Amino acid sequence: xxxxxxxxxxxxxxxxxxxxxxxxxxxxxxxxxxxxxxxxxxxxxxxxxxxxxxxxxxxxxxxxxxxxxxxxxxxxxxxxxxxxxxxxxxxxxxxxxxxxxxxxxxxxxxxxxxx
Amino acid sequence: xxxxxxxxxxxxxxxxxxxxxxxxxxxxxxxxxxxxxxxxxxxxxxxxxxxxxxxxxxxxxxxxxxxxxxxxxxxxxxxxxxxxxxxxxxxxxxxxxxxxxxxxxxxxxxxxx
Numbered sequence: 001x002x003x004x005x006x007x008x009x010x011x012x013x014x015x016x017x018x019x020x021x022x023x024x025x026x027x028x029x030x031x032x033x034x035x036x037x038x039x040x041x042x043x044x045x046x047x048x049x050x051x052x053x054x055x056x057x058x059x060x061x062x063x064x065x066x067x068x069x070x071x072x073x074x075x076x077x078x079x080x081x082x083x084x085x086x087x088x089x090x091x092x093x094x095x096x097x098x099x100x101x102x103x104x105x106x107x108x109x110x111x112x113x114x115x
Numbered sequence: 116x117x118x119x120x121x122x123x124x125x126x127x128x129x130x131x132x133x134x135x136x137x138x139x140x141x142x143x144x145x146x147x148x149x150x151x152x153x154x155x156x157x158x159x160x161x162x163x164x165x166x167x168x169x170x171x172x173x174x175x176x177x178x179x180x181x182x183x184x185x186x187x188x189x190x191x192x193x194x195x196x197x198x199x200x201x202x203x204x205x206x207x208x209x210x211x212x213x214x215x216x217x218x219x220x221x222x223x224x225x226x227x228x
Contacts, residue, residue, distance in 0.1 A: 033215065035218075040221075041220050041221070042218035042219050042220045042221050043159065043204070043216075044218070045215050045216065045217070056215055091158050093158075104161075106151075106158030106159050106160065107158050108156070108157055109157075109158050
């Protein structure tokens with residue numbers, strides 16, 4: 001009965017490398033959301049996905065960032081050519097299909113450090 | 116711009132006291148207002164939430180007060196305990212798509228024994 005699983009928990013990348021963050025939603029949850037949390041700040045919405053579909057990517061930076069949620073496997077947040085400003089905690093949340101409820105659950109996050 | 120402003124940034128309360136955190140929003144289309152509790156190294160966890168058709172919701176020691184006309188809502192923690200020490204975030208969303216939420220910047224609460 002695992003919750004939202006994110007890995008890795010910590011990721012260190014050098015400037016210019018690629019970062020791949022993975023998120024496995026809770027069982028029965030088909031909606032995935034990615035948020036970014038900078039130090040001393042709240043969470044900022046990045047993208048909302050369903051299986052094989054990007055529903056809302058209004059919070060994604062226009063360049064270097066992409067997200068997917070394939071039919072099989074976890075959701076992936078990909079950051080190409082990372083820069084120091086990408087250092088942050090990245091949280092994934094999942095929720096069940098729309099039923100009028102608002103229940104969703106966050107994972108423990110991936111802390112990305114760009115050196 | 117959809118913003119949620121949260122205050123204070125940090126709060127120190129004695130054990131047994133009342134902790135009060137305030138939030139204000141701008142977008143009148145918001146219709147769901149949750150509070151999250153976050154411990155170091157963990158993700159946010161939903162604590163309590165309210166819709167604008169009620170002015171108050173209570174769950175145990177936690178109460179949300181909602182003032183629709185002022186576009187403000189607050190979290191009250193009664194009988195605060197050291198275990199309540201955490202960062203608290205208010206948030207707001209539109210409609211059933213609660214996944215896309217706008218968060219306040221957080222309040223770090225310290226409850227002294």
